[in-house]
Amino acid sequence: xxxxxxxxxxxxxxxxxxxxxxxxxxxxxxxxxxxxxxxxxxxxxxxxxxxxxxxxxxxxxxxxxxxxxxxxxxxxxxxxxxxxxxxxxxxxxxxxxxxxxxxxxxxxxxxxxxxxxxxxxxxxxxxxxxxxxxxxxxxxxxxxxxxxxxxxxxxxxxxxxxxxxxxxxxxxxxxxxxxxxxxxxxxxxxxxxxxxxxxxxxxxxxxxxxxxxxxxxxxxxxxxxxxxxxxxxxxxxxxxxxxxxxxxxxxxxxxxxxxxxxxxxxxxxxxxxxxxxxxxxxxxxxxxxxxxxxxxxxxxxxxxxxxxxxxxxxxxxxxxxxxxxxxxxxxxxxxxxxxxxxxxxxxxxxxxxxxxxxxxxxxxxxxxxxxxxxxxxxxxxxxxxxxxxxxxxxxxxxxxxxxxxxxxxxxxxxxxxxxxxxxxxxxxxxxxxxxxxxxxxxxxxxxxxxxxxxxxxxxxxxxxxxxxxxxxx
Amino acid sequence: xxxxxxxxxxxxxxxxxxxxxxxxxxxxxxxxxxxxxxxxxxxxxxxxxxxxxxxxxxxxxxxxxxxxxxxxxxxxxxxxxxxxxxxxxxxxxxxxxxxxxxxxxxxxxxxxxxxxxxxxxxxx
Numbered sequence: 099x100x101x102x103x104x105x106x107x108x109x110x111x112x113x114x115x116x117x118x119x120x121x122x123x124x125x126x127x128x129x130x131x132x133x134x135x136x137x138x139x140x141x142x143x144x145x146x147x148x149x150x151x152x153x154x155x156x157x158x159x160x161x162x163x164x165x166x167x168x169x170x171x172x173x174x175x176x177x178x179x180x181x182x183x184x185x186x187x188x189x190x191x192x193x194x195x196x197x198x199x200x201x202x203x204x205x206x207x208x209x210x211x212x213x214x215x216x217x218x219x220x221x222x223x224x225x226x227x228x229x230x231x232x233x234x235x236x237x238x239x240x241x242x243x244x245x246x247x248x249x250x251x252x253x254x255x256x257x258x259x260x261x262x263x264x265x266x267x268x269x270x271x272x273x274x275x276x277x278x279x280x281x282x283x284x285x286x287x288x289x290x291x292x293x294x295x296x297x298x299x300x301x302x303x304x305x306x307x308x309x310x311x312x313x314x315x316x317x318x319x320x321x322x323x324x325x326x327x328x329x330x331x332x333x334x335x336x337x338x339x340x341x342x343x344x345x346x347x348x349x350x351x352x353x354x355x356x357x358x359x360x361x362x363x364x365x366x367x368x369x370x371x372x373x374x375x376x377x378x379x380x381x382x383x384x385x386x387x388x389x390x391x392x393x394x395x396x397x398x399x400x401x402x403x404x405x406x407x408x409x410x411x412x413x414x415x416x417x418x419x420x421x422x423x424x425x426x427x428x429x430x431x432x433x434x435x436x437x438x439x440x441x442x443x444x445x446x447x448x449x450x451x452x453x454x455x456x457x458x459x460x461x462x463x464x465x466x467x468x469x470x471x472x473x474x475x476x477x478x479x480x481x482x483x484x485x486x487x488x489x490x491x492x493x494x495x496x497x498x499x500x501x502x503x504x505x506x507x508x509x510x511x512x513x514x515x516x517x518x519x520x521x522x523x524x525x526x527x528x529x530x531x532x533x534x535x536x537x538x539x540x541x542x543x544x545x546x547x548x549x550x551x552x553x554x555x556x557x558x559x560x561x562x563x564x565x566x567x568x569x570x571x
Numbered sequence: 572x573x574x575x576x577x578x579x580x581x582x583x584x585x586x587x588x589x590x591x592x593x594x595x596x597x598x599x600x601x602x603x604x605x606x607x608x609x610x611x612x613x614x615x616x617x618x619x620x621x622x623x624x625x626x627x628x629x630x631x632x633x634x635x636x637x638x639x640x641x642x643x644x645x646x647x648x649x650x651x652x653x654x655x656x657x658x659x660x661x662x663x664x665x666x667x668x669x670x671x672x673x674x675x676x677x678x679x680x681x682x683x684x685x686x687x688x689x690x691x692x693x694x695x
Contacts, residue, residue: 348654349625349654352654352674352675352676353581353584353654353675355675355676356581356584356652356654356675356676356677357581357583357584357587358676359676359677359678360584360587360588360676360677360678360679361583361587363678363679363680364587364590364591364679367679367680369590369591369594369679371594375590382583382586386583521627522627
């Protein structure tokens with residue numbers, strides 16, 4: 099079957115090929131010049147070939163254009179053996195290279211895009227970290243421009259955080275010495291620098307520990323500074339209070355100790371000239387030793403209560419009885435200063451569940467303070483009041499009083515009202531012990547009211563025992 | 572008999588120093604605060620003063636400063652007793668020409684010896 103088909107094609111081709119011969123033969127027979135005819139025929143053939151090729155190129159360009167627009171498989175298609183085949187091959191090779199290059203660039207752009215997103219996320223994270231730091235932080239570049247700062251810094255140095263970026267640090271900060279420190283950190287090329295800083299804020303002196311750490315690039319060049327300002331005002335205050343405490347306690351411990359050693363030496367040296375003097379010396383040694391012991395006990399009691407190691411022995415007790423016993427103990431001290439002590443009114447029910455020794459110590463501390471800071475000939479009055487399920491005890495004196503700006507601190511450990519140094523000595527432990535015993539050990543509450551120059555009222559409230567329990571007892 | 576002013580707000584300290592000095596031939600006058608001590612010093616012109624540093628009202632140093640600024644008491648030798656230890660301003664001590672600063676607890680013997688040196692030209 100295939101052979102017979104090929105034969106038909108061959109015969110058709112021969113038939114078609116014979117057509118120009120027959121046409122030429124007819125034209126010669128009709129008297130046309132054979133040379134002209136041949137020339138004309140060649141021209142027709144050449145034009146036909148050129149036209150054919152042109153159509154091929156046009157089709158290739160058209161095809162390329164449509165593929166280019168589609169963006170798919172862009173290359174020239176020219177008929178095989180065509181004069182443009184070599185050019186098209188080179189063009190296709192060039193296009194292929196461009197295509198590969200474009201592909202690579204696309205991939206690089208995508209990679210860069212991911213990098214940009216990651217960098218942006220990292221920048222946001224870094225800023226969030228800086229914002230979350232409790233210290234004031236300012237990051238500056240090598241031109242002393244602010245790159246980032248946190249809200250603590252804007253609060254501390256009082257600048258608008260939204261307008262801070264890229265501002266010169268010396269223009270942004272009102273505190274000249276801080277700007278100078280940051281600028282010095284850059285110019286001095288030191289990697290780490292520390293400074294203690296005092297800044298006055300709203301008339302109050304605050305203390306900061308400032309650290310300036312340089313940021314370096316890959317080549318080790320300093321390109322910026324991270325400045326961190328850590329508030330150490332509280333630590334300074336604690337340190338000051340501790341030093342003051344050591345000074346006070348040292349004085350308070352040494353005073354009775356001085357009496358003890360001096361009188362002991364006098365006895366050893368035979369300076370007591372009679373039995374009465376000897377007895378007096380020994381008595382002083384004894385009372386001063388007891389005073390020393392009380393002071394040490396006060397310090398230890400506060401320490402024990404604070405650390406939760408105190409041994410508490412709670413029993414039912416009458417507040418009136420505890421007050422009466424305490425007044426008895428303080429009477430001679432009050433008499434020395436000609437101060438009269440007015441005992442409390444009686445109440446119907448005053449039973450509390452307390453550590454008797456501790457609450458006695460609370461009352462004695464309040465009474466002895468009321469005497470110590472009183473004016474000669476003054477009064478100390480005690481009152482008791484029942485408020486539903488609480489009992490309230492108040493100790494009122496006619497003494498020097500407390501300035502209003504200091505009253506909030508009187509129960510603080512080691513705190514002493516500054517003007518009280520002129521009146522009497524103390525450690526600043528007594529009222530703190532009162533607060534610890536009442537509030538921490540017994541779940542009560544301490545309070546104070548005072549008018550400077552007129553006197554003070556210190557008091558405490560304790561929960562009353564339930565009356566049913568009393569009935570059973 | 573040389574007159575010595577002893578000043579301390581702790582009555583037992585005043586007493587023990589006074590006994591020691593009286594037993595050793597000194598006349599003793601006493602005060603329990605800085606202001607009284609200054610008034611007494613101006614009135615009695617003692618030969619020497621033994622005073623506590625930290626007292627209610629004006630302190631020992633403030634009292635000595637007042638004495639130094641008063642013509643009649645400017646040259647009285649002063650011995651300071653102190654329980655403070657940590658915060659003594661030594662420059663202030665030198666400026667006020669304080670003869671000696673003895674720390675509490677002190678020895679009455681040492682106080683006596685120091686006093687004798689301080690008042691040597693006048694010593695008994």
